[in-house]
Amino acid sequence: MGILSDLNIKPGVIYGDDVLKVFQYAQEKQFAIPAINVTSSSTVVAALEAAKDKKSPIVLQCSQGGAAYFAGKGLPDSSEKREASVAGAVAAAHYIRAVAPHYGIPVILHTDHCAKKLLPWLDGMFEADEAEFKLTGTPLYSSHMIDLSEEEVKFNIETTAKYLKRAAPMKQWLEMEIGITGGEEDGVNNEDVDNNSLYTQPEDILEIYNTLAPISPYFSIAAGFGNVHGVYKPGNVKLHPELLGKHQKFVQEKISAKSSKPVFFVFHGGSGSTKEEFKQAISFGVVKVNLDTDMQWGYLIGVRDYVTKNIEYLKTQVGNPEGADKPNKKKYDPRVWVREGEKTMKARVEEALDDFAAAGQA
Numbered sequence: 001m002g003i004l005s006d007l008n009i010k011p012g013v014i015y016g017d018d019v020l021k022v023f024q025y026a027q028e029k030q031f032a033i034p035a036i037n038v039t040s041s042s043t044v045v046a047a048l049e050a051a052k053d054k055k056s057p058i059v060l061q062c063s064q065g066g067a068a069y070f071a072g073k074g075l076p077d078s079s080e081k082r083e084a085s086v087a088g089a090v091a092a093a094h095y096i097r098a099v100a101p102h103y104g105i106p107v108i109l110h111t112d113h114c115a116k117k118l119l120p121w122l123d124g125m126f127e128a129d130e131a132e133f134k135l136t137g138t139p140l141y142s143s144h145m146i147d148l149s150e151e152e153v154k155f156n157i158e159t160t161a162k163y164l165k166r167a168a169p170m171k172q173w174l175e176m177e178i179g180i181t182g183g184e185e186d187g188v189n190n191e192d193v194d195n196n197s198l199y200t201q202p203e204d205i206l207e208i209y210n211t212l213a214p215i216s217p218y219f220s221i222a223a224g225f226g227n228v229h230g231v232y233k234p235g236n237v238k239l240h241p242e243l244l245g246k247h248q249k250f251v252q253e254k255i256s257a258k259s260s261k262p263v264f265f266v267f268h269g270g271s272g273s274t275k276e277e278f279k280q281a282i283s284f285g286v287v288k289v290n291l292d293t294d295m296q297w298g299y300l301i302g303v304r305d306y307v308t309k310n311i312e313y314l315k316t317q318v319g320n321p322e323g324a325d326k327p328n329k330k331k332y333d334p335r336v337w338v339r340e341g342e343k344t345m346k347a348r349v350e351e352a353l354d355d356f357a358a359a360g361q362a
């Protein structure tokens with residue numbers, strides 16, 4: 001039982017109809033797939049290892065900043081071309097595609113957000129996807145996100161439709177955002193944004209559906225229901241996942257859909273939310289939940305505790321409490337202390353897999 005046997009899908013990065021089938025399966029079985037922001041091979045390993053041990057599908061995603069980091073912060077990244085962000089995204093994709101099959105689970109490879117000013121990054125990735133598609137029949141990425149939620153709704157929907165037309169021949173998924181996610185993203189601070197724009201209107205969802213569905217079935221909507229990036233004092237963020245249920249009902253009635261969940265929803269700003277909020281959102285058709293901030297914290301814990309515990313071994317290359325001539329090489333090897341971060345981040349991913357009922361679904 002599970003995705004691999006029920007849907008006849010191979011382990012590793014999946015594309016096209018397989019992605020669609022996995023999201024349909026998730027809606028049917030009432031689970032969501034955690035989308036983990038990755039910035040290095042080490043964070044990829046932490047996420048993949050958790051999914052492997054929990055026999056779960058996983059989404060790995062790079063933000064523009066994460067992709068640039070993958071390539072190296074020392075590289076120039078012009079605002080016209082975003083060379084380093086494109087190169088880093090391509091490198092991350094090749095790395096993940098090479099290792100993912102060995103973890104024995106389905107992996108969706110995705111990019112996160114991408115505001116208007118970052119469209120050159122998306123264009124560069126599309127070029128790489130199209131070149132790969134020509135060679136092998138699949139793009140590099142299973143899926144991308146375009147985030148024009150801060151622009152006029154008309155411009156957002158029209159431009160998203162243009163990109164979906166480009167993705168459609170490759171059967172590539174496109175996630176779009178309507179209604180702003182608060183907090184910070186792509187280096188832009190939305191902490192003071194007008195509260196109303198955090199909550200998407202059902203008419204907007206219908207318009208998106210009616211515009212995008214004739215182009216391709218491979219799209220999802222990150223609709224704002226009070227979501228905020230980051231973790232804050234309890235009570236600061238007011239989520240209304242029930243709005244997603246209202247959107248589904250509205251679209252179903254207007255298009256006379258058979259399914260009670262015609263829309264695939266994405267939950268942004270997952271860090272700091274409660275199990276009950278996740279459960280509710282999933283019951284209204286959320287198939288992907290984004291988690292970044294809690295992963296950053298998860299990764300730090302292992303490194304922090306290792307350094308704190310071993311501090312007397314980390315002050316000099318030679319000499320520790322066991323003797324002035326004792327070398328510390330075994331303690332400062334990055335494979336030792338970085339690994340501790342991987343272990344604690346892995347534990348946080350595993351918690352999410354349980355919370356979203358994704359564990360055991362591969």
Ligand SMILES: O=C(CO)COP(=O)(O)O
Nearest residue numbers: 229230269271290292293
């Ligand atoms: O939505 C996110 C990435 O797009 C992640 O949000 P958090 O950092 O709040 O988990």
Ligand SMILES: O=C[C@H](O)COP(=O)(O)O
Nearest residue numbers: 063065066185186187292
């Ligand atoms: O936008 C949300 C994600 O947490 C990505 O953040 P980032 O731009 O800091 O990588």
Ligand SMILES: [Zn+2]
Nearest residue numbers: 147149177181
């Ligand atoms: Zn956004």
Ligand SMILES: [Zn+2]
Nearest residue numbers: 181268269290
């Ligand atoms: Zn987000």
